[in-house]
Amino acid sequence: MIITHLSAECYPIAKIGGLADVLGALPKYQNELGATAQVVMPFYNNKFTKTHKFKPVYNDTILMGETDYDFRILTLVDNNLGFDIYFVDVPELLYSDFVYTSDDTERFLAFQIAALDWIAQGETLPDVIHCHDHHTGLIPFMAQESYRYSMLRKIPVAFTIHNAQYQGAFSHDLVYLIPEFKFSRVGLLDWNHLINPLASAIKCSWIVSTVSPSYMDELKENANGLEKLLSDEHAKCIGILNGIDTEVWNTETDPLIIENYTQDTIEQGKQANKEWLCKEFNLDVNRPLFAFIGRLVEQKGADLFPKIFSESLFGNDISILLLGSGEKHTENELRNLKTKFGNKYNAFIGYDEKLSHIIYAGADFLLMPSRVEPCGLNQMYSLKYGTIPVVNSVGGLKDTVEDIFDGGFGICHNNVTVSEVCEAIERANAFYYTDKFKLTRSDIMSIDHSWHASAKSYINVYNSLNPFL
Numbered sequence: 001m002i003i004t005h006l007s008a009e010c011y012p013i014a015k016i017g018g019l020a021d022v023l024g025a026l027p028k029y030q031n032e033l034g035a036t037a038q039v040v041m042p043f044y045n046n047k048f049t050k051t052h053k054f055k056p057v058y059n060d061t062i063l064m065g066e067t068d069y070d071f072r073i074l075t076l077v078d079n080n081l082g083f084d085i086y087f088v089d090v091p092e093l094l095y096s097d098f099v100y101t102s103d104d105t106e107r108f109l110a111f112q113i114a115a116l117d118w119i120a121q122g123e124t125l126p127d128v129i130h131c132h133d134h135h136t137g138l139i140p141f142m143a144q145e146s147y148r149y150s151m152l153r154k155i156p157v158a159f160t161i162h163n164a165q166y167q168g169a170f171s172h173d174l175v176y177l178i179p180e181f182k183f184s185r186v187g188l189l190d191w192n193h194l195i196n197p198l199a200s201a202i203k204c205s206w207i208v209s210t211v212s213p214s215y216m217d218e219l220k221e222n223a224n225g226l227e228k229l230l231s232d233e234h235a236k237c238i239g240i241l242n243g244i245d246t247e248v249w250n251t252e253t254d255p256l257i258i259e260n261y262t263q264d265t266i267e268q269g270k271q272a273n274k275e276w277l278c279k280e281f282n283l284d285v286n287r288p289l290f291a292f293i294g295r296l297v298e299q300k301g302a303d304l305f306p307k308i309f310s311e312s313l314f315g316n317d318i319s320i321l322l323l324g325s326g327e328k329h330t331e332n333e334l335r336n337l338k339t340k341f342g343n344k345y346n347a348f349i350g351y352d353e354k355l356s357h358i359i360y361a362g363a364d365f366l367l368m369p370s371r372v373e374p375c376g377l378n379q380m381y382s383l384k385y386g387t388i389p390v391v392n393s394v395g396g397l398k399d400t401v402e403d404i405f406d407g408g409f410g411i412c413h414n415n416v417t418v419s420e421v422c423e424a425i426e427r428a429n430a431f432y433y434t435d436k437f438k439l440t441r442s443d444i445m446s447i448d449h450s451w452h453a454s455a456k457s458y459i460n461v462y463n464s465l466n467p468f469l
């Protein structure tokens, strides 16, 4: 079974968030099940592309409206990712220092058209096309409706929603950029008088998945305007929980952490990582260490962090360390807090993969007061690294973290308000001093969230679309 995944991000080539982690792992685990999974992504101007060798496998030109753009398909030389990867190089539009910019409509349309042009001319067509998030959301429509892709019409197209908050909508004035189709079908592109790639993908894909079962249920109630569409299309919707790549996220072998450890050596291992963090960030190593890693946006509850952190740090003998970037005013407020709390608080505003691994290893608790969390990978990394998650019970967090009071292993709250999150932090702080704390953090390391089961679920879904695969 040949599965072609299309995405704007893929770890380790270009990562902004969890989308990249999924694309860097799912195809590898699908290949282990005997499939031939490959990834097609844009060619950006970044550290990975500057330090690796690529070879061209195809050249052509796409026509967007009246403008021609030359493009190449490149593949990676010395590829040890565990799956084949192809890059769409449209130098004039995609080769940027950033994955996302303020105006991405033309960039990602060019990516999708060039990718389909290349796929459509191939001698062997894929058995399944699997698109991820709105940057690839027009592919299901084009594969089904654009005359030039008629040879793709019978190929099942799967679409995964990693985050329904971002939909990529743009004006109908730009409809001429989409390869020609029967105009009476234009409604398949539309939502609320705009061309909406996410809505169009939900309408045109053969199957729509979300990255956790609870998130699928929540989207039917609240999906940034698409709830009715998702309810109407419920027959082809399914929630499949993400996994984690246990080859990358493995405390025994992780080359990025200060000291490796297993369940048997957890106390010593976590202590060594915590000591390094506390020294590096001027924090008192004897206090319980709470951490946050992620994008500083409302979805993650970041707008409330300055208040939550201030209140918790005043009231409790704990330390907080934050790694993240995002909305500028939140970044500034979180930077300014440093002067107020001395050796109880620090923040690294930016992106740092190595530091994130050390934090998962060295922190005692990981904070995830997300208002919305389609799946969340951080809580699964934190479990694997013996760090107790403190989460708002929504989406994938609800599906993966059980509260200690209910016989579980995490601290859960049910609303994202300053008082509820502070109360959860207080509960976690009290738990730190109980006998159960050390036992729990060692137990959670063996919870299995690897990709094996989920990769199989996706294969079953593809098979249900075409039993002859």
Ligand SMILES: Nc1ncnc2c1ncn2[C@@H]1O[C@H](COP(=O)(O)OP(=O)(O)O[C@H]2O[C@H](CO)[C@@H](O)[C@H](O)[C@H]2O)[C@@H](O)[C@H]1O
Pocket: 016, 017, 018, 019, 021, 022, 162, 163, 211, 242, 293, 294, 295, 323, 324, 325, 350, 351, 352, 353, 356, 373, 374, 375, 376, 377, 378, 379, 396
């Ligand atoms: N400043 C920083 N420095 C280093 N590493 C950083 C970082 N900020 C974030 N990360 C890393 O980025 C990833 C974030 O993944 P998440 O799945 O938690 O969130 P995200 O909202 O990006 O993903 C969306 O897609 C994924 C994948 O489907 C869903 O799990 C999720 O719920 C959905 O919102 C983790 O690997 C984390 O360690």
